[in-house]
Amino acid sequence: TQLLEQSPQFLSIQEGENLTVYCNSSSVFSSLQWYRQEPGEGPVLLVTVVTGGEVKKLKRLTFQFGDARKDSSLHITAAQPGDTGLYLCAGAGSSNTGKLIFGQGTTLQVKP
Amino acid sequence: NAGVTQTPKFRVLKTGQSMTLLCAQDMNHEYMYWYRQDPGMGLRLIHYSVGEGTTAKGEVPDGYNVSRLKKQNFLLGLESAAPSQTSVYFCASSSIRDRRDTQYFGPGTRLTVL
Numbered sequence: 001t002q003l004l005e006q007s008p009q010f011l012s013i014q015e016g017e018n019l020t021v022y023c024n025s026s027s028v029f030s031s032l033q034w035y036r037q038e039p040g041e042g043p044v045l046l047v048t049v050v051t052g053g054e055v056k057k058l059k060r061l062t063f064q065f066g067d068a069r070k071d072s073s074l075h076i077t078a079a080q081p082g083d084t085g086l087y088l089c090a091g092a093g094s095s096n097t098g099k100l101i102f103g104q105g106t107t108l109q110v111k112p
Numbered sequence: 113n114a115g116v117t118q119t120p121k122f123r124v125l126k127t128g129q130s131m132t133l134l135c136a137q138d139m140n141h142e143y144m145y146w147y148r149q150d151p152g153m154g155l156r157l158i159h160y161s162v163g164e165g166t167t168a169k170g171e172v173p174d175g176y177n178v179s180r181l182k183k184q185n186f187l188l189g190l191e192s193a194a195p196s197q198t199s200v201y202f203c204a205s206s207s208i209r210d211r212r213d214t215q216y217f218g219p220g221t222r223l224t225v226l
Contacts, residue, residue: 004154006154009152030213031211031213033213033214040219040220041219041220042116042202042204042217042218042219042220043155043202043217044217045214045215045216048211048213048214088154088155090155090213092213097143097160097162097168098143098145098206098213098215099145099157099160099170100155100157100213100215102147102154102155102156103154104152104153104154105152105154
């Protein structure tokens with residue numbers, strides 16, 4: 001059974017601080033995705049990483065896929081209150097079904 | 113283009129009652145999924161479908177049934193609701209013409225079973 005361990009589960013920081021969220025597994029994934037979810041809404045895809053060692057940037061967010069494709073990280077620089085939300089990592093296996101395994105999620109609160 | 117819609121948004125059931133959750137997508141996607149989200153547990157896959165008329169079990173299928181009679185619709189049924197099925201349910205879809213692991217989610221249905 002593939003599992004994704006996401007840490008930390010909760011993070012409360014001041015505006016302007018940096019933070020990193022981690023997603024780890026003992027399994028290899030064909031791709032790994034990061035979603036953001038607002039209260040009362042469904043998850044929205046932020047990025048997909050597919051190649052070991054790949055780094056993608058989305059404004060102040062930097063996503064990295066581990067060399068062995070077993071782990072990933074999300075780094076936010078100079079966090080803003082608008083970054084507040086639930087961040088979810090999800091890994092895809094090698095099947096063609098598109099099935100995803102989700103981490104437990106990280107609830108981020110950025111205080112002004 | 114509404115994307116993925118879910119009906120109803122909220123529902124309260126008594127133990128033993130039955131209900132059906134409807135998911136509809138207007139993106140002509142082949143794949144559809146039903147998840148449940150519980151605090152501290154991320155999203156867990158209940159059932160999924162890779163095409164009209166086909167369904168398969170996910171990680172937590174017990175107590176649920178699904179049907180995909182039309183390509184655009186995916187129904188999730190609870191035959192005899194239990195308090196353990198209190199959760200937020202999300203439907204998602206993806207396309208074989210794009211990355212199959214790029215899923216588009218609906219807004220969710222919040223279900224409470226008393």
